[in-house]
Amino acid sequence: MRQDANFMYFNMADPVASGWTDDGNMYRSNQLRAMNSTAAGGATMYFDAIHIGHYDAPDDIVLTVVSSGDDEADRANRVTAMDAMVSKANTRNRDGFVVAYSEIENVKPGGITGITVTLDS
């Protein structure tokens, strides 16, 4: 079957300098279920609980964006970050693969300054 979705790769830190688990994860883009704001400078992406398989403990990725102290600016920053992730999730190419965020490669779309990946949350 030709892929109905790309795979999205997230690298949240240089694994050489940090722990191993969750530092580099690949998700099927059509299993991105939602994003919501979590703070002035943050939003969270929710995926199906694909790596561990527990539906009551999904995998989530916290996106950190600039917090300016101004509500409207913060809203715009979050929307820009969400829009960047939606764009990544809708990427389709022959390789079936897209880097959504990478510290190692300095791929930081939509003004996202950092991510935190939690499996089985």
Add this chain to the structure above:
Amino acid sequence: MNQKENYLYFALTGTAGDAANDASCFPVSDLLGTQVASATTTKVFHTDSTNLTGLNGAGGKVNVITLTHEDIATNANIHKKIAEAVARIAANPGRGKVLTVVDTATGTVAEEFEAHNNTTQVTCTTIAITQ
């Protein structure tokens, strides 16, 4: 157009599939993703073959393949390269074929790994069903 589905094939070293879970294959549509597991290993996740994926708590299971590869200390971003190779294999047009990802028993790896395979051969070291 009604497309056929490919299956991804993995095999451990040694007995070429004589023992339980020495070799396995999964439909491409059940490929869930990958995870960094150590400096030299990447886990590949598939929907559980006994229908236990997605249950609550410890009841939710997945099938986990462990691929062993070059150390990230000597091959920067190797885990991403492995993940990308797996995604590329999965993106092959559906022809209803079994696509060998890593067959350690015969020393075969998919050509998508070749650029990442120069120093250390990518091998399949664990096939864990319903984990």
